[in-house]
Amino acid sequence: MSKSIAQIKAEFEQADGNRRAELYDMYGDDARSGVQKLIASYRKKEEALRLERERLSRMQSYERKYKDAKMICGIDEAGRGPLAGPVVAGAVILPKDCEILYLNDSKKLSASRREALYDEIMEKAVAVGVGMASPARIDEINILQATYEAMRKAVEQLSVVPDLLLNDAVTIPGIPYRQVPIIKGDAKSVSIAAASIIAKVTRDRLMMQYDEILPEYGFAHNKGYGSQSHIEALRRVGASSIHRRSFIKNFISEQ
Template identity: 50%
Template sequence: MPPHFLTEIRVLRDGARPVAGVDEVGRGPLAGPVAAAAVILDPDRLPDGVDDSKALSAKAREAAFERIAASALAIGVAFASVEEIDGLNIRQASLLAMARAVAALHVAPGFVLVDGRDLPALGCPGEAIVKGDALSLSIAAASIVAKVLRDRQMRRLAALYPHYGFETNAGYGTRAHLAALQAHGPTPFHRMSFAPLRTARG
Protein backbone atom coordinates (compact mmCIF):
# COMPACT_ATOMS: atom_id res chain seq x y z
CA MET A 1 0.00 0.00 0.00
CA PRO A 2 1.41 3.43 -0.87
CA PRO A 3 2.45 5.66 2.04
CA HIS A 4 -0.05 8.11 3.47
CA PHE A 5 -0.04 11.58 5.04
CA LEU A 6 -1.25 10.54 8.49
CA THR A 7 2.09 11.02 10.25
CA GLU A 8 2.32 14.51 8.83
CA ILE A 9 -1.25 15.27 9.92
CA ARG A 10 -0.38 14.20 13.48
CA VAL A 11 2.60 16.55 13.55
CA LEU A 12 0.65 19.40 12.00
CA ARG A 13 -2.11 18.97 14.59
CA ASP A 14 0.52 19.30 17.30
CA GLY A 15 1.31 22.74 15.90
CA ALA A 16 4.65 22.05 14.20
CA ARG A 17 4.62 23.34 10.65
CA PRO A 18 5.59 22.99 7.96
CA VAL A 19 6.66 19.34 7.95
CA ALA A 20 9.54 18.14 5.81
CA GLY A 21 10.27 14.55 4.80
CA VAL A 22 13.92 13.57 4.33
CA ASP A 23 15.54 10.54 2.75
CA GLU A 24 18.83 9.56 1.15
CA VAL A 25 19.82 7.15 -1.58
CA GLY A 26 23.12 5.60 -2.55
CA ARG A 27 24.46 4.09 0.66
CA GLY A 28 25.31 0.75 -0.94
CA PRO A 29 26.97 1.49 -4.30
CA LEU A 30 30.69 1.16 -4.94
CA ALA A 31 30.75 4.46 -6.82
CA GLY A 32 29.14 7.88 -6.81
CA PRO A 33 27.92 10.22 -4.09
CA VAL A 34 25.17 9.81 -1.54
CA ALA A 35 22.17 11.95 -2.51
CA ALA A 36 19.60 13.32 -0.08
CA ALA A 37 16.39 15.27 -0.50
CA ALA A 38 14.08 17.16 1.82
CA VAL A 39 10.51 17.79 0.66
CA ILE A 40 7.76 19.91 2.18
CA LEU A 41 4.48 18.84 0.62
CA ASP A 42 1.47 21.12 0.35
CA PRO A 43 -1.31 19.41 2.36
CA ASP A 44 -3.82 20.87 -0.08
CA ARG A 45 -1.99 19.62 -3.20
CA LEU A 46 -0.67 16.16 -2.43
CA PRO A 47 0.83 14.60 -5.57
CA ASP A 48 -0.49 11.34 -6.99
CA GLY A 49 1.65 8.28 -7.66
CA VAL A 50 4.08 8.81 -4.79
CA ASP A 51 5.48 5.66 -3.19
CA ASP A 52 8.74 4.37 -1.80
CA SER A 53 11.15 4.97 -4.70
CA LYS A 54 12.24 1.32 -4.61
CA ALA A 55 8.65 0.26 -5.33
CA LEU A 56 8.43 2.33 -8.53
CA SER A 57 9.79 1.78 -12.01
CA ALA A 58 12.20 4.37 -13.42
CA LYS A 59 9.43 5.75 -15.62
CA ALA A 60 7.00 6.00 -12.68
CA ARG A 61 9.68 7.70 -10.56
CA GLU A 62 10.31 10.31 -13.23
CA ALA A 63 6.58 11.02 -13.54
CA ALA A 64 6.20 11.25 -9.76
CA PHE A 65 9.25 13.51 -9.58
CA GLU A 66 7.60 15.97 -11.97
CA ARG A 67 4.38 15.98 -9.93
CA ILE A 68 6.31 16.53 -6.70
CA ALA A 69 8.32 19.36 -8.23
CA ALA A 70 5.12 21.02 -9.48
CA SER A 71 3.21 20.82 -6.20
CA ALA A 72 5.66 20.84 -3.27
CA LEU A 73 6.06 23.92 -1.11
CA ALA A 74 9.82 23.44 -1.01
CA ILE A 75 12.49 20.95 -2.10
CA GLY A 76 16.08 20.80 -0.91
CA VAL A 77 18.71 18.53 -2.46
CA ALA A 78 22.27 17.82 -1.37
CA PHE A 79 25.08 15.31 -1.80
CA ALA A 80 27.97 13.87 0.16
CA SER A 81 30.97 13.25 -2.07
CA VAL A 82 33.01 10.10 -2.47
CA GLU A 83 35.82 11.85 -0.57
CA GLU A 84 33.45 12.52 2.32
CA ILE A 85 32.17 8.94 2.26
CA ASP A 86 35.72 7.58 2.41
CA GLY A 87 36.85 10.14 4.98
CA LEU A 88 33.91 9.88 7.37
CA ASN A 89 32.11 6.56 6.71
CA ILE A 90 28.90 5.95 4.83
CA ARG A 91 26.61 6.46 7.83
CA GLN A 92 28.07 9.84 8.76
CA ALA A 93 28.20 10.93 5.11
CA SER A 94 24.52 10.03 4.72
CA LEU A 95 23.59 12.08 7.78
CA LEU A 96 25.66 14.97 6.43
CA ALA A 97 23.86 14.85 3.08
CA MET A 98 20.46 14.82 4.82
CA ALA A 99 21.39 17.78 7.03
CA ARG A 100 22.52 19.67 3.93
CA ALA A 101 19.25 18.88 2.15
CA VAL A 102 17.21 20.30 5.05
CA ALA A 103 19.44 23.39 5.12
CA ALA A 104 18.86 23.82 1.37
CA LEU A 105 15.08 24.23 1.80
CA HIS A 106 14.00 27.80 1.05
CA VAL A 107 11.19 27.33 3.60
CA ALA A 108 12.38 26.53 7.13
CA PRO A 109 10.63 23.39 8.42
CA GLY A 110 9.03 23.28 11.84
CA PHE A 111 9.44 19.50 12.06
CA VAL A 112 11.40 16.93 10.06
CA LEU A 113 10.51 13.28 9.41
CA VAL A 114 13.61 11.26 8.51
CA ASP A 115 13.83 7.79 7.06
CA GLY A 116 15.90 5.43 9.19
CA ARG A 117 17.05 5.16 12.80
CA ASP A 118 19.17 8.30 13.10
CA LEU A 119 18.45 12.00 12.98
CA PRO A 120 20.93 14.28 11.22
CA ALA A 121 21.90 17.61 12.74
CA LEU A 122 18.76 19.73 12.44
CA GLY A 123 17.75 23.22 13.43
CA CYS A 124 14.30 22.02 14.49
CA PRO A 125 12.60 19.00 16.09
CA GLY A 126 12.48 15.79 14.14
CA GLU A 127 11.60 12.11 14.23
CA ALA A 128 13.40 9.14 12.69
CA ILE A 129 11.08 6.51 11.25
CA VAL A 130 12.31 3.04 10.29
CA LYS A 131 11.01 2.22 6.80
CA GLY A 132 9.70 5.77 6.70
CA ASP A 133 9.69 5.83 2.90
CA ALA A 134 6.93 3.22 3.04
CA LEU A 135 4.99 4.98 5.82
CA SER A 136 5.24 8.73 5.22
CA LEU A 137 4.23 10.46 1.99
CA SER A 138 6.74 13.26 2.57
CA ILE A 139 9.61 10.82 3.10
CA ALA A 140 8.53 8.83 0.04
CA ALA A 141 8.54 12.05 -2.00
CA ALA A 142 12.04 12.80 -0.76
CA SER A 143 13.18 9.30 -1.68
CA ILE A 144 11.91 9.80 -5.24
CA VAL A 145 13.60 13.18 -5.64
CA ALA A 146 16.91 11.87 -4.30
CA LYS A 147 16.78 8.71 -6.42
CA VAL A 148 15.91 10.50 -9.66
CA LEU A 149 18.61 13.15 -9.23
CA ARG A 150 21.28 10.64 -8.20
CA ASP A 151 20.45 8.40 -11.16
CA ARG A 152 20.78 11.41 -13.48
CA GLN A 153 24.19 12.17 -12.00
CA MET A 154 25.30 8.57 -12.47
CA ARG A 155 24.23 8.73 -16.12
CA ARG A 156 26.43 11.79 -16.52
CA LEU A 157 29.32 9.86 -14.98
CA ALA A 158 28.60 7.00 -17.38
CA ALA A 159 29.27 9.34 -20.29
CA LEU A 160 32.71 10.10 -18.82
CA TYR A 161 33.49 6.52 -17.76
CA PRO A 162 31.61 4.24 -20.19
CA HIS A 163 33.14 0.92 -19.10
CA TYR A 164 31.36 0.58 -15.76
CA GLY A 165 27.65 0.61 -16.67
CA PHE A 166 26.79 3.45 -14.29
CA GLU A 167 23.78 4.31 -16.45
CA THR A 168 22.16 1.00 -15.50
CA ASN A 169 23.77 -0.09 -12.22
CA ALA A 170 23.90 3.38 -10.56
CA GLY A 171 27.28 2.40 -9.12
CA TYR A 172 26.15 -0.82 -7.44
CA GLY A 173 28.50 -3.80 -7.55
CA THR A 174 26.94 -5.83 -10.33
CA ARG A 175 28.91 -8.64 -11.96
CA ALA A 176 29.61 -6.46 -15.02
CA HIS A 177 30.72 -3.56 -12.82
CA LEU A 178 33.11 -5.78 -10.87
CA ALA A 179 34.50 -7.16 -14.13
CA ALA A 180 35.08 -3.61 -15.38
CA LEU A 181 36.94 -2.79 -12.17
CA GLN A 182 39.19 -5.78 -12.74
CA ALA A 183 39.84 -4.73 -16.33
CA HIS A 184 40.13 -0.96 -15.97
CA GLY A 185 40.66 -0.19 -12.30
CA PRO A 186 38.70 2.36 -10.28
CA THR A 187 37.65 5.85 -11.35
CA PRO A 188 38.00 8.94 -9.14
CA PHE A 189 34.33 8.38 -8.26
CA HIS A 190 34.79 4.93 -6.73
CA ARG A 191 34.61 4.55 -2.95
CA MET A 192 38.01 3.23 -2.00
CA SER A 193 36.89 2.49 1.57
CA PHE A 194 34.37 -0.08 0.28
CA ALA A 195 35.15 -3.73 -0.31
CA PRO A 196 36.27 -4.99 -2.83
CA LEU A 197 38.08 -1.71 -3.59
CA ARG A 198 39.57 -1.53 -0.10
CA THR A 199 40.80 -5.11 -0.41
CA ALA A 200 42.24 -4.47 -3.87
CA ARG A 201 44.09 -1.39 -2.61
CA GLY A 202 45.64 -3.60 0.05
Protein backbone atom coordinates (compact mmCIF):
# COMPACT_ATOMS: atom_id res chain seq x y z
CA MET A 1 0.00 0.00 0.00
CA SER A 2 1.49 3.34 -1.03
CA LYS A 3 2.01 6.09 1.48
CA SER A 4 -0.39 8.99 1.63
CA ILE A 5 0.70 12.40 0.38
CA ALA A 6 0.54 13.64 3.98
CA GLN A 7 2.96 10.89 5.05
CA ILE A 8 5.34 11.72 2.20
CA LYS A 9 5.18 15.42 3.10
CA ALA A 10 6.12 14.56 6.69
CA GLU A 11 9.14 12.66 5.39
CA PHE A 12 10.27 15.66 3.37
CA GLU A 13 9.80 18.00 6.32
CA GLN A 14 12.00 15.82 8.55
CA ALA A 15 14.69 15.15 5.95
CA ASP A 16 18.10 16.80 5.71
CA GLY A 17 19.70 17.58 2.34
CA ASN A 18 21.06 14.08 1.68
CA ARG A 19 17.87 12.36 2.73
CA ARG A 20 15.81 14.74 0.60
CA ALA A 21 17.83 13.75 -2.48
CA GLU A 22 16.94 10.12 -1.74
CA LEU A 23 13.28 11.06 -1.44
CA TYR A 24 13.35 12.78 -4.83
CA ASP A 25 14.54 9.49 -6.36
CA MET A 26 12.13 7.41 -4.30
CA TYR A 27 9.01 9.34 -5.25
CA GLY A 28 10.09 10.77 -8.61
CA ASP A 29 7.97 8.27 -10.54
CA ASP A 30 4.90 8.60 -8.31
CA ALA A 31 2.07 9.45 -10.72
CA ARG A 32 0.01 11.40 -8.20
CA SER A 33 -0.03 15.12 -8.99
CA GLY A 34 0.05 15.95 -5.28
CA VAL A 35 3.36 14.13 -4.88
CA GLN A 36 4.86 15.81 -7.93
CA LYS A 37 3.74 19.22 -6.68
CA LEU A 38 5.33 18.42 -3.33
CA ILE A 39 8.63 17.48 -4.99
CA ALA A 40 8.55 20.61 -7.16
CA SER A 41 7.87 22.75 -4.10
CA TYR A 42 10.87 21.38 -2.20
CA ARG A 43 13.13 21.67 -5.23
CA LYS A 44 12.07 25.32 -5.58
CA LYS A 45 12.82 25.98 -1.92
CA GLU A 46 16.24 24.37 -2.25
CA GLU A 47 17.06 26.47 -5.30
CA ALA A 48 15.94 29.64 -3.51
CA LEU A 49 18.14 28.72 -0.54
CA ARG A 50 21.10 28.04 -2.85
CA LEU A 51 20.69 31.45 -4.50
CA GLU A 52 20.35 33.16 -1.12
CA ARG A 53 23.57 31.57 0.10
CA GLU A 54 25.33 32.68 -3.08
CA ARG A 55 24.11 36.24 -2.46
CA LEU A 56 25.34 36.12 1.12
CA SER A 57 28.69 34.79 -0.04
CA ARG A 58 29.06 37.84 -2.27
CA MET A 59 28.23 40.03 0.72
CA GLN A 60 31.06 38.39 2.67
CA SER A 61 33.72 39.46 0.16
CA TYR A 62 35.07 42.26 2.35
CA GLU A 63 35.06 40.02 5.40
CA ARG A 64 37.11 37.49 3.42
CA LYS A 65 39.41 40.21 2.07
CA TYR A 66 40.26 41.34 5.60
CA LYS A 67 40.11 37.90 7.20
CA ASP A 68 43.36 38.51 9.07
CA ALA A 69 41.45 40.94 11.28
CA LYS A 70 40.02 38.88 14.15
CA MET A 71 37.21 41.26 15.09
CA ILE A 72 35.62 42.94 12.07
CA CYS A 73 33.00 45.53 12.99
CA GLY A 74 30.36 46.83 10.62
CA ILE A 75 29.14 50.42 11.13
CA ASP A 76 26.03 52.11 9.74
CA GLU A 77 23.45 54.72 10.70
CA ALA A 78 19.74 55.38 10.44
CA GLY A 79 17.99 58.71 10.49
CA ARG A 80 20.20 61.27 8.78
CA GLY A 81 17.30 62.64 6.72
CA PRO A 82 14.26 62.93 9.04
CA LEU A 83 12.86 66.18 10.39
CA ALA A 84 12.53 64.73 13.89
CA GLY A 85 14.19 62.27 16.23
CA PRO A 86 17.81 61.28 16.75
CA VAL A 87 20.34 59.89 14.34
CA VAL A 88 21.20 56.34 15.44
CA ALA A 89 24.31 54.31 14.65
CA GLY A 90 24.85 50.58 14.94
CA ALA A 91 28.12 48.70 15.36
CA VAL A 92 28.10 44.91 14.93
CA ILE A 93 30.81 42.26 15.14
CA LEU A 94 29.65 38.93 13.70
CA PRO A 95 31.43 35.61 14.24
CA LYS A 96 33.58 34.36 11.38
CA ASP A 97 31.47 32.45 8.82
CA CYS A 98 28.26 33.44 10.59
CA GLU A 99 25.20 32.71 8.44
CA ILE A 100 22.15 34.94 8.84
CA LEU A 101 19.85 34.28 5.92
CA TYR A 102 18.25 37.29 4.19
CA LEU A 103 20.65 39.75 5.82
CA ASN A 104 20.67 42.85 3.62
CA ASP A 105 20.56 46.63 3.53
CA SER A 106 17.79 47.49 6.00
CA LYS A 107 16.08 49.74 3.42
CA LYS A 108 15.52 46.71 1.18
CA LEU A 109 13.72 44.73 3.87
CA SER A 110 10.18 44.78 5.20
CA ALA A 111 9.62 45.93 8.78
CA SER A 112 8.72 42.38 9.86
CA ARG A 113 11.88 40.97 8.25
CA ARG A 114 14.01 43.64 9.93
CA GLU A 115 12.50 42.80 13.30
CA ALA A 116 13.20 39.08 12.86
CA LEU A 117 16.76 39.75 11.69
CA TYR A 118 17.33 42.15 14.59
CA ASP A 119 16.60 39.33 17.03
CA GLU A 120 18.85 36.91 15.15
CA ILE A 121 21.71 39.41 14.99
CA MET A 122 21.43 40.12 18.71
CA GLU A 123 21.50 36.37 19.38
CA LYS A 124 24.44 35.51 17.11
CA ALA A 125 26.68 38.59 17.21
CA VAL A 126 29.94 38.64 19.15
CA ALA A 127 29.13 42.24 20.14
CA VAL A 128 26.61 44.96 19.32
CA GLY A 129 26.86 48.67 20.09
CA VAL A 130 24.32 51.47 19.58
CA GLY A 131 25.01 55.21 19.65
CA MET A 132 22.73 58.21 19.21
CA ALA A 133 22.87 61.95 18.71
CA SER A 134 19.83 63.97 19.77
CA PRO A 135 17.94 66.50 17.64
CA ALA A 136 19.46 69.31 19.73
CA ARG A 137 22.94 67.92 19.11
CA ILE A 138 22.23 67.69 15.38
CA ASP A 139 21.21 71.36 15.39
CA GLU A 140 24.32 72.26 17.36
CA ILE A 141 27.03 70.53 15.30
CA ASN A 142 25.20 69.58 12.01
CA ILE A 143 23.96 66.19 10.88
CA LEU A 144 27.27 64.90 9.51
CA GLN A 145 29.20 65.60 12.71
CA ALA A 146 26.31 64.24 14.78
CA THR A 147 26.39 61.05 12.70
CA TYR A 148 30.10 60.66 13.36
CA GLU A 149 29.45 61.22 17.06
CA ALA A 150 26.74 58.53 17.12
CA MET A 151 29.09 56.12 15.32
CA ARG A 152 31.88 56.74 17.83
CA LYS A 153 29.43 56.11 20.68
CA ALA A 154 28.28 52.86 19.03
CA VAL A 155 31.88 51.59 18.82
CA GLU A 156 32.48 52.59 22.44
CA GLN A 157 29.48 50.45 23.46
CA LEU A 158 31.01 47.26 22.03
CA SER A 159 31.97 44.71 24.65
CA VAL A 160 35.11 43.73 22.69
CA VAL A 161 37.74 45.81 20.92
CA PRO A 162 37.44 45.76 17.10
CA ASP A 163 40.47 45.21 14.88
CA LEU A 164 38.86 46.73 11.79
CA LEU A 165 35.83 48.89 11.01
CA LEU A 166 33.90 48.42 7.79
CA ASN A 167 31.91 51.64 7.40
CA ASP A 168 29.03 52.51 5.13
CA ALA A 169 30.63 55.18 2.90
CA VAL A 170 32.32 57.30 5.59
CA THR A 171 35.62 57.54 7.45
CA ILE A 172 34.88 58.41 11.07
CA PRO A 173 37.17 61.08 12.50
CA GLY A 174 38.61 60.81 15.99
CA ILE A 175 38.59 57.04 16.28
CA PRO A 176 41.71 54.90 16.84
CA TYR A 177 40.83 51.88 14.71
CA ARG A 178 41.65 50.97 11.14
CA GLN A 179 38.72 51.84 8.89
CA VAL A 180 37.56 50.83 5.43
CA PRO A 181 34.80 53.03 3.94
CA ILE A 182 32.61 51.14 1.45
CA ILE A 183 30.19 52.96 -0.84
CA LYS A 184 26.72 51.40 -0.44
CA GLY A 185 28.35 49.09 2.07
CA ASP A 186 25.04 48.04 3.63
CA ALA A 187 24.35 46.09 0.42
CA LYS A 188 27.91 44.78 0.04
CA SER A 189 28.98 43.65 3.52
CA VAL A 190 27.14 41.38 5.95
CA SER A 191 28.71 43.26 8.88
CA ILE A 192 27.50 46.65 7.66
CA ALA A 193 24.09 45.21 6.75
CA ALA A 194 23.75 43.87 10.28
CA ALA A 195 24.68 47.28 11.68
CA SER A 196 22.13 48.97 9.40
CA ILE A 197 19.37 46.70 10.74
CA ILE A 198 20.32 47.31 14.37
CA ALA A 199 20.35 51.08 13.79
CA LYS A 200 17.09 51.11 11.81
CA VAL A 201 15.08 48.90 14.17
CA THR A 202 16.37 50.75 17.24
CA ARG A 203 15.38 54.10 15.75
CA ASP A 204 12.00 52.88 14.46
CA ARG A 205 11.11 51.50 17.89
CA LEU A 206 12.08 54.80 19.48
CA MET A 207 9.91 56.76 17.03
CA MET A 208 7.00 54.44 17.84
CA GLN A 209 7.43 55.39 21.50
CA TYR A 210 7.53 59.09 20.60
CA ASP A 211 4.28 58.61 18.70
CA GLU A 212 2.55 57.61 21.92
CA ILE A 213 3.62 60.90 23.53
CA LEU A 214 3.24 63.12 20.45
CA PRO A 215 0.51 61.44 18.36
CA GLU A 216 -0.31 64.50 16.25
CA TYR A 217 2.76 64.09 14.02
CA GLY A 218 2.22 60.47 12.94
CA PHE A 219 5.70 59.33 13.99
CA ALA A 220 4.57 55.69 14.08
CA HIS A 221 4.09 55.85 10.31
CA ASN A 222 6.57 58.46 9.06
CA LYS A 223 9.35 57.77 11.62
CA GLY A 224 10.08 61.49 11.60
CA TYR A 225 10.61 61.80 7.85
CA GLY A 226 9.03 64.70 5.97
CA SER A 227 5.85 63.14 4.69
CA GLN A 228 3.07 65.44 3.54
CA SER A 229 0.95 64.69 6.61
CA HIS A 230 3.93 65.31 8.89
CA ILE A 231 4.66 68.69 7.30
CA GLU A 232 0.97 69.61 7.51
CA ALA A 233 0.99 68.74 11.23
CA LEU A 234 4.11 70.85 11.72
CA ARG A 235 2.40 73.85 10.15
CA ARG A 236 -0.78 73.24 12.11
CA VAL A 237 0.57 72.64 15.64
CA GLY A 238 4.18 73.77 15.41
CA ALA A 239 7.39 71.94 16.28
CA SER A 240 7.83 69.47 19.11
CA SER A 241 10.80 69.03 21.41
CA ILE A 242 12.23 66.30 19.16
CA HIS A 243 12.12 68.23 15.89
CA ARG A 244 15.38 69.33 14.33
CA ARG A 245 15.15 73.11 14.12
CA SER A 246 17.79 73.24 11.40
CA PHE A 247 15.72 70.82 9.28
CA ILE A 248 12.26 72.38 9.61
CA LYS A 249 13.06 76.07 9.04
CA ASN A 250 11.85 75.82 5.44
CA PHE A 251 8.46 74.55 6.57
CA ILE A 252 7.60 76.72 9.55
CA SER A 253 8.80 80.01 11.00
CA GLU A 254 10.19 79.98 14.51
CA GLN A 255 7.78 81.28 17.10
